[in-house]
Amino acid sequence: MANSLRLYLTCIRNTLDAALCLQNFPCQEVERHNKPEVELKTSPELLLNPVVYGPLVLICRNEAEKCLIETSINSLCISLKVKQSDELENILTKKFLRFLSMRAEAFQVLRRKPVQSFHTFLMVVGYSTVYYTQGYDISFLITNYHCEDMQKQKLIEFIVQFMEDIDKEISELKLSVNTRGRLVATEFLKQFI
Amino acid sequence: MASVSVHQFAPCITCHAWSPDQSMIAFCPNNNEVHIYKMLEGKWEKIHVLHKHDQIVSGIDWSRRTDQIVTVSHDRNSYVWSQEASEWVPTLVILRLNRAALCVQWSPKENKFAVGSGAKTVCVCYYEQENNWWVSKIIRKRHDSSVTSIAWHPNNILLATTSTDGKCRVFSTFIKGVDTKHTSSGSDSKFGEQIMQLDLSHSWTFGIRWSPSGNTLAYAGHDSMIYFVEEIGPSPSAQSVAFRDLPLRDVLFLSERMVIGVGYDCNPMVFTADERGLWSFLRFLDERKQTSNAKYDSQLSGTFGKLYGQSKSGSNESNESSRIRAHDNCITSVVPLKKTRDATVTTFTTAGLDGKVVTWDLQKQQDLMEYLQG
Numbered sequence: 001m002a003n004s005l006r007l008y009l010t011c012i013r014n015t016l017d018a019a020l021c022l023q024n025f026p027c028q029e030v031e032r033h034n035k036p037e038v039e040l041k042t043s044p045e046l047l048l049n050p051v052v053y054g055p056l057v058l059i060c061r062n063e064a065e066k067c068l069i070e071t072s073i074n075s076l077c078i079s080l081k082v083k084q085s086d087e088l089e090n091i092l093t094k095k096f097l098r099f100l101s102m103r104a105e106a107f108q109v110l111r112r113k114p115v116q117s118f119h120t121f122l123m124v125v126g127y128s129t130v131y132y133t134q135g136y137d138i139s140f141l142i143t144n145y146h147c148e149d150m151q152k153q154k155l156i157e158f159i160v161q162f163m164e165d166i167d168k169e170i171s172e173l174k175l176s177v178n179t180r181g182r183l184v185a186t187e188f189l190k191q192f193i
Numbered sequence: 194m195a196s197v198s199v200h201q202f203a204p205c206i207t208c209h210a211w212s213p214d215q216s217m218i219a220f221c222p223n224n225n226e227v228h229i230y231k232m233l234e235g236k237w238e239k240i241h242v243l244h245k246h247d248q249i250v251s252g253i254d255w256s257r258r259t260d261q262i263v264t265v266s267h268d269r270n271s272y273v274w275s276q277e278a279s280e281w282v283p284t285l286v287i288l289r290l291n292r293a294a295l296c297v298q299w300s301p302k303e304n305k306f307a308v309g310s311g312a313k314t315v316c317v318c319y320y321e322q323e324n325n326w327w328v329s330k331i332i333r334k335r336h337d338s339s340v341t342s343i344a345w346h347p348n349n350i351l352l353a354t355t356s357t358d359g360k361c362r363v364f365s366t367f368i369k370g371v372d373t374k375h376t377s378s379g380s381d382s383k384f385g386e387q388i389m390q391l392d393l394s395h396s397w398t399f400g401i402r403w404s405p406s407g408n409t410l411a412y413a414g415h416d417s418m419i420y421f422v423e424e425i426g427p428s429p430s431a432q433s434v435a436f437r438d439l440p441l442r443d444v445l446f447l448s449e450r451m452v453i454g455v456g457y458d459c460n461p462m463v464f465t466a467d468e469r470g471l472w473s474f475l476r477f478l479d480e481r482k483q484t485s486n487a488k489y490d491s492q493l494s495g496t497f498g499k500l501y502g503q504s505k506s507g508s509n510e511s512n513e514s515s516r517i518r519a520h521d522n523c524i525t526s527v528v529p530l531k532k533t534r535d536a537t538v539t540t541f542t543t544a545g546l547d548g549k550v551v552t553w554d555l556q557k558q559q560d561l562m563e564y565l566q567g
Contacts, residue, residue: 021415021440021457021523024207024249026267026293026311028339032248034267073357073397148205148223148546151521 008061009160015057015069016078016156022144025074036075036143067163068115068136075143078159079115079136082166092173097138109146109155111139195478196519197540197552200237202230206544208526210255210262215530219243219262220544221250227264229281245272245283252297252308259303265294271308271318273327286327288316296342302349304371309340315354315364317384319371332364332385341399342443347407351388351425355398355412363389363410363425393420393431400443400454405536411452411464413441419454419464421472434464436474445527447555448537451564453478455524455543461553465564475561478553479518522547537565 027033029040060066068079082097084090097114104110116135140159147155203222210219217231217240227243227250246266255262262274262281269290272283288294292312299306308316308329313336316329337358344353346363350372353363367374367382374382394414401412410422417440421432441456450466461478524545530552531540544550555561 018439023442023523023525024251025339026295028292028311028313031292032268148522152523 004061005164008059008065008067009163011059012067012069012163013156013160015059016076016159017152019057019069019071019076020142020147020152020155022074022076022142022147024144034074036141037072038070038075038077039141040072066136068117070115075141077111077115077139077141079139080163080166082137082170088174088177089170092170092177093137096169096173101138109140109142109158111141114139195553195555195558197554199519199549199551201547201549202237203228203548205522205546205548206525206550207249207251208253209528209542209544209550210253211528211530211542212255213257213260218542218550219253219255220550221253221264222548223249225249225266225268227253227262241281243272243274243281243283246270248293251293251295254297254299254306256299256303261303263297263299263306265297265308267293269293269310271297284327286318286329288318288329289331290314290316292339295339298343298345300345300349301347305349305366305368307343307345307352307366309343309354311339313338313340313356315340315343315352317352317366317368319368330366330368330384332366335362335364335385335387336360341397342401342412344401344403344410346403347405350382351407353401353403353410353412355401357397359392359394359396359398359414361391361393361398361401361410361412361420361422362387389425389427389429391420391422391429391431393433394418396440400441402444402446402452404446404449406449409446409449411444411446413444413454413456415440417441419444419452419472421452421466423470432472434472434474436462438462442523442525443527445529445538445541447529447539447541448565451561453527453541455527455545457523459518459520459522459524459545459547461524461527461543463561465561519543519551520545520547520549539565 027035057069058066064083066081070077082093084093101110101112104112114136142155202220205223207221207223217229219227219229221227225246225248228239229241230237231240246268248267250264250266252265253262260276263271265271271286271288271294273286274281274283288308290310290312292310294308294310296309297306305317305319315332318327318329321328336356339357340354341357342355350365350367351363352366355361365382365386365388367384394416396415398412398414403410408423410425411419413419417436419434419441422429424430439457441454443455445453447453452464454462454464463475463478464472465475466472522545524543527541527543529538529541532538539556540552540554542550542552
C-alpha cells in the first residue's frame with residue numbers, strides 16, 4: 001500500500017520537476033496583459049492557440065485517485081482527485097477541500113475552484129436530466145511569478161507533502177466523526193436505560 | 194571553481210548588459226525600471242535608475258562603440274538612452290508594435306537594432322538623421338507565434354530569430370541608405386527576405402546565437418535539446434544534441450568550438466565540437482557534490498518522518514543541502530564580458546531569477562582551454 005503511494009508521489013515529483021520550467025510570457029491575444037496561459041485554454045470564447053500550450057499528463061494511482069498536470073509556457077495547473085471510499089469520506093473530502101479552496105489567497109498557489117474535466121455526461125433521473133461533470137477535488141495553479149518568488153524544489157515539496165497529508169487528514173476526520181457519533185449516541189441512549 | 198564572483202543585486206533579474214569598459218552593469222530587477230550599478234572602491238553602488246517604461250523591461254543591450262543603451266518592454270515601447278553630462282536621456286523609438294516586445298540586440302555595426310515581439314513580428318530600427326529619431330521597419334507575416342530571441346550575423350545584414358512556434362528563421366535586413374551593398378551576400382538583399390527556415394524542434398525555441406565567424410548558429414529548444422546549424426542557406430546541415438537535464442533559456446558562443454548553455458538547471462552547461470565538427474555535451478561548469486545525486490529517495494523518506502504541519506512555502510531541505518551552486522533559481526541570460534582579439538570569450542556573466550549576477554572565468558579550466566583556441 002505504502003509502496004504504491006511512494007511510486008505515485010515519485011512520478012508526480014519527477015513530472016513537476018520537468019514541468020515547472022516557467023517563464024514570464026506576455027499575452028499574445030490581449031495587449032499589455034499577462035495571463036496564465038493554462039487558464040486561457042479553458043476559456044471557450046478565446047481562440048485556442050495550440051502553440052503555447054503543453055501536453056496534459058494524467059497520472060493515475062488507481063481508478064479513484066489521479067492527478068492531472070496541465071502545462072503551458074508561464075503556468076501550471078495540478079488537479080488532484082482524492083480517494084473517497086465511502087459516502088462519509090466523500091462528504092468530508094468535499095467540505096475540507098472547499099474550506100481550503102475558499103482561503104486560496106493564503107495559500108497563493110491554490111486555485112479557488114477545482115478543474116472540471118471535459119467529459120460531462122447526461123444522467124436521466126426520473127423526469128429530469130442531470131449533467132454530471134467528472135471533476136477533480138482540488139487544483140493548484142502555479143505561475144511564473146510563484147517560481148520567481150519561491151524556490152522550485154520547495155514548491156514541489158509542498159505539493160507532494162499536501163498529497164500525503166490529505167489522506168491522513170481525511171482518515172483522522174472520519175475517525176473523529178465516528179468517535180463523536182458513538183459518544184453522542186451512547187449519551188443520548190443512556191436516558192432510556 | 195569557474196565562478197569568480199557572485200553578487201546579489203535584486204530579488205530577481207530579468208535581463209542584464211555591461212558597459213563597454215565593463216565597469217557598469219545595467220539590469221532590470223523584474224519591474225519597469227533599469228538599474229545601473231558601478232563598482233566603486235570594491236563595492237557595487239547604484240548610480241542611475243532609468244524610469245520610463247510602464248511594464249517590465251524585457252530586453253537591455255549596451256552598444257560598445259556608441260555607448261547607448263536600448264531597452265524594450267512589455268508595454269510595446271522601446272527607448273534608446275544616451276549619456277549627456279551625468280544623466281541618461283531617453284529617446285523614444287517608434288516601434289509600431291501592438292503587443293509586448295520580448296528581446297533586443299544592437300547590430301554589430303551598431304547602426305541598427307532588432308526587436309522581437311509577441312505580435313509575431315520583428316522590428317529593425319535605424320536612426321534617421323534628418324528627423325533625429327529612430328524609425329522601424331517591420332518583418333511581418335513570417336512568424337506563427339511570439340518571437341522569443343534574435344541574433345545578428347557579423348555581416349550586419351542577416352538576422353536569425355527563434356519563436357514559440359518551434360522554428361528558427363534567418364532573414365535579410367538590408368536597408369537602403371543604412372547598409373552598404375555586399376557582393377558576397379548575393380541577390381538576397383531585400384529587407385525581410387527569409388533566407389532559411391528550420392523546423393527541428395517540437396517545442397518552443399529560445400536563445401539563438403551566431404558563432405564569432407558567423408558560420409554556425411546555435412539555439413535551444415524547450416524539449417531539452419540544443420541545435421547547431423551550419424551552411425546557412427538553401428540546404429543547411431543541422432545537428433541536434435539532446436541532454437538529460439532541464440531545458441535551456443539562453444546560449445553563448447565562447448569560440449568556434451565551444452558553447453555555453455544556461456537554463457533551468459541553474460548551472461551553465463558546456464557544449465563542445467570535436468575536430469570533425471560534431472557537437473556534444475561536455476560537462477556542467479559549476480562543480481557539484483556527489484551526495485546531491487541521491488535525489489528523490491532520500492528526500493521522500495526524510496520528509497515522511499517530518500512534521501505534519503509544514504509551513505506553506507515548503508519544508509526544510511536539510512537533507513538535500515549539499516548543493517553548492519552559484520545560482521539558486523533559473524538562469525535567464527548569459528552575456529560575454531571579456532573578448533580576446535580573435536573574438537573568443539574567456540569571461541562571461543549569468544543572471545537569473547534569484548537576482549544574482551555571477552561572473553565566470555575560464556582561464557583556470559584546463560580541459561576547456563583547448564576548445565577556446567579553436
